[in-house]
Amino acid sequence: MSTLPLRLDRTAAVPMPAQLATQVRSLIVGGTLLRGDRLPSSRALAADLVVSRAVVEQGYEQLVAEGWLETRRGAGTFVASGGLAPPPAATRPSRRPVERPLVLLDTGTPWIDPRQRAGWRRAWREVSAVAPPPGYDDPRGLPELRVALADRLGRTRGLVVEPDEIVVTAGTGDGLRQLLRVLPPGPIGVEDPGYRAAAATVADAGRATVDVPAAAPITSVRGLAGIYVTPAHQHPLGRVMPAAERLDLLAAARAADAIVIEDDYDSEFRYDVAPVPALASLDRERVAYLGTAAKAVAPALRLGWLVVPPALAGPLQEHRLVTHDGASWPAQRALLTLLRDGWVDKVVRAARRTYAERAPRVAAALSPYAELAGPLAGMYSTWLMPEDRAVAARDAALAAGFQVGLLSSYARSSGHTGLVIGFGGVSDAELDAALAVLTRALAVGGPARPDPAPPAPRD
Numbered sequence: 333m334s335t336l337p338l339r340l341d342r343t344a345a346v347p348m349p350a351q352l353a354t355q356v357r358s359l360i361v362g363g364t365l366l367r368g369d370r371l372p373s374s375r376a377l378a379a380d381l382v383v384s385r386a387v388v389e390q391g392y393e394q395l396v397a398e399g400w401l402e403t404r405r406g407a408g409t410f411v412a413s414g415g416l417a418p419p420p421a422a423t424r425p426s427r428r429p430v431e432r433p434l435v436l437l438d439t440g441t442p443w444i445d446p447r448q449r450a451g452w453r454r455a456w457r458e459v460s461a462v463a464p465p466p467g468y469d470d471p472r473g474l475p476e477l478r479v480a481l482a483d484r485l486g487r488t489r490g491l492v493v494e495p496d497e498i499v500v501t502a503g504t505g506d507g508l509r510q511l512l513r514v515l516p517p518g519p520i521g522v523e524d525p526g527y528r529a530a531a532a533t534v535a536d537a538g539r540a541t542v543d544v545p546a547a548a549p550i551t552s553v554r555g556l557a558g559i560y561v562t563p564a565h566q567h568p569l570g571r572v573m574p575a576a577e578r579l580d581l582l583a584a585a586r587a588a589d590a591i592v593i594e595d596d597y598d599s600e601f602r603y604d605v606a607p608v609p610a611l612a613s614l615d616r617e618r619v620a621y622l623g624t625a626a627k628a629v630a631p632a633l634r635l636g637w638l639v640v641p642p643a644l645a646g647p648l649q650e651h652r653l654v655t656h657d658g659a660s661w662p663a664q665r666a667l668l669t670l671l672r673d674g675w676v677d678k679v680v681r682a683a684r685r686t687y688a689e690r691a692p693r694v695a696a697a698l699s700p701y702a703e704l705a706g707p708l709a710g711m712y713s714t715w716l717m718p719e720d721r722a723v724a725a726r727d728a729a730l731a732a733g734f735q736v737g738l739l740s741s742y743a744r745s746s747g748h749t750g751l752v753i754g755f756g757g758v759s760d761a762e763l764d765a766a767l768a769v770l771t772r773a774l775a776v777g778g779p780a781r782p783d784p785a786p787p788a789p790r791d
């Protein structure tokens with residue numbers, strides 16, 4: 333065995349060797365590790381968990397002292413094969429299996445290269461050394477940050493904008509909310525299946541949502557004030573909107589005088605081909621562009637950016653002046669340093685490499701049992717299969733401590749069913765363990781059966 337499904341929290345009050353010992357102990361108690369099983373070497377496990385070797389050695393030593401593990405000279409560390417010594421009272425496991433937090437294989441958690449932590453700390457040190465603006469800052473956001481974002485959008489998304497055309501937001505949802513305030517009245521089209529937060533935000537704004545089939549060309553948007561789409565990587569079907577469909581969508585939006593709302597959440601994470609330029613680069617008058625720091629920096633930073641069509645910029649700015657809507661200054665200031673230092677570029681490059689390596693592993697495990705929706709891109713993949721098989725696999729994963737998504741939970745009126753599997757927020761060992769559980773569950777039902785046909789596209 334080269335790796336173990338462990339997760340250490342550097343910020344927890346419990347020291348990391350003790351966390352490691354507790355989790356290995358619970359793997360033994362829960363039957364994942366059996367008597368005589370060989371544990372990974374301290375060097376291999378330390379590399380996998382991105383901790384020092386001493387953390388693993390101390391954790392192992394603790395378990396050897398308790399009688400759970402034994403070392404065999406020259407052969408390695410093993411689960412004790414002879415009568416396991418009872419653990420000391422303080423660490424004796426309860427009769428119930430030790431509860432581990434669910435490992436989330438979700439679409440929203442990115443992989444952030446742990447080797448870049450020093451750059452992250454440097455950015456926040458810099459924030460602490462600068463005085464904040466004395467009053468409310470420019471409602472569009474920190475001017476220097478908008479310069480850095482304009483540079484990045486031009487470089488990575490083919491979107492040439494002036495810094496003054498960018499509004500810094502508190503993430504995609506916030507950007508969408510701001511936009512909905514200044515769009516003319518009327519319903520909003522939202523992809524189906526699609527991003528749940530977008531549909532919820534439209535409903536919260538008191539607007540009617542019109543379900544737009546996500547896997548089909550959009551040729552008419554008549555009657556809509558706007559239409560929300562994820563053309564670079566349809567969430568969650570993964571489809572990339574072909575060039576001809578992009579032109580048709582823009583023509584339909586012009587004919588209906590509607591605004592296309594482009595959510596460009598994970599477009600940088602293509603590893604087969606170069607990212608497709610933003611839809612907004614084709615028509616700045618018609619497309620409102622939403623970007624996020626959630627994938628390349630951290631979802632918890634709550635930062636994003638919005639490029640509005642020129643006609644909406646004035647009303648949006650006036651509204652923000654009155655409401656003081658704006659992104660938090662320290663977060664903006666930190667992002668500025670992370671962009672200027674090249675930190676974001678490095679994290680994106682490293683994450684792309686990690687996803688490029690993990691996505692085919694997920695594909696190798698799932699493809700005998702299900703059909704891949706869309707190309708392999710980003711930090712999740714979606715697998716089409718009948719609902720009963722998807723639910724059985726999801727339940728088996730849950731019982732083993734892993735959470736994967738049901739495609740049906742992203743669908744409103746569409747009949748798409750299957751599994752949505754994220755691979756950004758897990759370790760390699762956790763991913764392998766989750767895939768083993770899923771394939772075992774899917775194998776019970778035999779090889780892939782055709783998915784029920786999705787409903788006919790809307791005209």
Ligand SMILES: Cc1ncc(COP(=O)(O)O)c(C=O)c1O
Nearest residue numbers: 440503504505527567597624626
């Ligand atoms: C489709 C989509 N858009 C945007 C986001 C990011 O949203 P926010 O910037 O509000 O964190 C996500 C996060 O998972 C997403 O899946």
